[in-house]
Amino acid sequence: MKAITRIAAAAMVLVSSLACSQSYPTRPIRLVVPFPPGGAVDTYARIVAKQVESQMGQPIVIDNRSGANGIVAGEIVAKAPPDGYTLLNHAVSFVVNPAIYKSISYDTEKDFVPITNFVKGSGYFLTLHPAVAASSVKELIALAKKKDESLRYSSPGIGNGQHLVAELLTQKTGIRMLHVTYKGSNPALQAVLSGEVNLSFQTPTSVIGHIKAGRLRALGFTGPTRLPALPDVPTIAEAGVAGFLYEVAWHAWFAPAKTPSAIVDRLHAEVRKAVFQPKLREFFQAGGFEPQADPPAEFLRVFRSDMKRYGEIVRLAKVEPQ
Numbered sequence: 001m002k003a004i005t006r007i008a009a010a011a012m013v014l015v016s017s018l019a020c021s022q023s024y025p026t027r028p029i030r031l032v033v034p035f036p037p038g039g040a041v042d043t044y045a046r047i048v049a050k051q052v053e054s055q056m057g058q059p060i061v062i063d064n065r066s067g068a069n070g071i072v073a074g075e076i077v078a079k080a081p082p083d084g085y086t087l088l089n090h091a092v093s094f095v096v097n098p099a100i101y102k103s104i105s106y107d108t109e110k111d112f113v114p115i116t117n118f119v120k121g122s123g124y125f126l127t128l129h130p131a132v133a134a135s136s137v138k139e140l141i142a143l144a145k146k147k148d149e150s151l152r153y154s155s156p157g158i159g160n161g162q163h164l165v166a167e168l169l170t171q172k173t174g175i176r177m178l179h180v181t182y183k184g185s186n187p188a189l190q191a192v193l194s195g196e197v198n199l200s201f202q203t204p205t206s207v208i209g210h211i212k213a214g215r216l217r218a219l220g221f222t223g224p225t226r227l228p229a230l231p232d233v234p235t236i237a238e239a240g241v242a243g244f245l246y247e248v249a250w251h252a253w254f255a256p257a258k259t260p261s262a263i264v265d266r267l268h269a270e271v272r273k274a275v276f277q278p279k280l281r282e283f284f285q286a287g288g289f290e291p292q293a294d295p296p297a298e299f300l301r302v303f304r305s306d307m308k309r310y311g312e313i314v315r316l317a318k319v320e321p322q
Contacts, residue, residue: 024263028059030086032077034070035156039185040203044251045089048118051274066183069093069157071104078106082256084263092249093160099311100159102321112254114299116268118275119289121248123223124165124201126236127216132198137220137239144175152178152197154188158322162201165222165246167317172241203248204229205287222246227288264296
């Protein structure tokens with residue numbers, strides 16, 4: 001009887017889950033974005049959300065909640081009901097934070113369900129304000145090694161990709177630079193455009209227009225190969241820093257823990273359908289990203305592996321936990 005009861009209970013849960021997924025969504029979905037409007041994370045979240053909402057027939061409302069390198073947004077979603085109506089759009093800084101913050105109000109592995117990594121990036125451009133007296137990576141290194149020179153670089157905060165790639169460059173070359181943090185990728189970009197800082201590592205989508213217009217100078221690309229959109233810009237490895245490689249990694253959606261698997265699977269299917277639409281695919285590829293959209297179980301493996309991998313990068317970069 002006990003076995004029959006357990007089987008019946010499991011069947012009821014399955015039927016309930018399937019019924020929920022078939023009717024889901026019946027109201028607007030809230031997508032929490034951990035950085036201000038205008039940066040790459042926000043831009044990509046909006047373009048995917050717009051396509052997904054057209055497919056699902058319900059609005060997806062973007063809620064920008066910046067602070068603490070994405071921890072503020074993560075806390076909101078971790079505490080939300082696991083019903084598929086509050087989701088998190090995050091980038092790889094999500095798995096870096098446990099290595100750089102001594103205390104986080106949620107458990108990155110246990111309090112979330114990875115839905116899918118909708119795109120994967122190939123690298124950042126090393127961009128300078130035109131007033132900086134360097135036209136190559138080698139010249140920038142030489143400039144940074146002068147005792148009377150203190151180069152400043154911007155990023156959206158401690159532990160994000162734009163910070164770690166800069167720290168990797170300092171480790172590889174022996175130079176020192178001053179890290180200036182901002183509340184998002186767009187403010188960090190504006191800082192180098194205005195000359196408030198000397199340089200910044202930025203995603204291709206954010207800076208290709210500025211580079212072509214002469215508002216920024218691109219010295220190198222951190223990915224494994226040159227970006228077709230700017231084929232004259234060498235990789236940093238080609239430009240003289242042997243073995244240098246830093247990929248942007250992924251942008252992804254997450255749900256609170258215990259969200260029904262049927263809802264997670266539905267969201268994955270809709271996101272995958274969205275990012276492989278020809279217009280979206282072309283948009284991402286022009287910015288150095290490729291649509292990915294791994295199934296939840298596969299992305300979970302990537303997610304856990306990246307927590308270890310980026311933790312090691314943080315250690316090598318000698319970033320002190322905050």
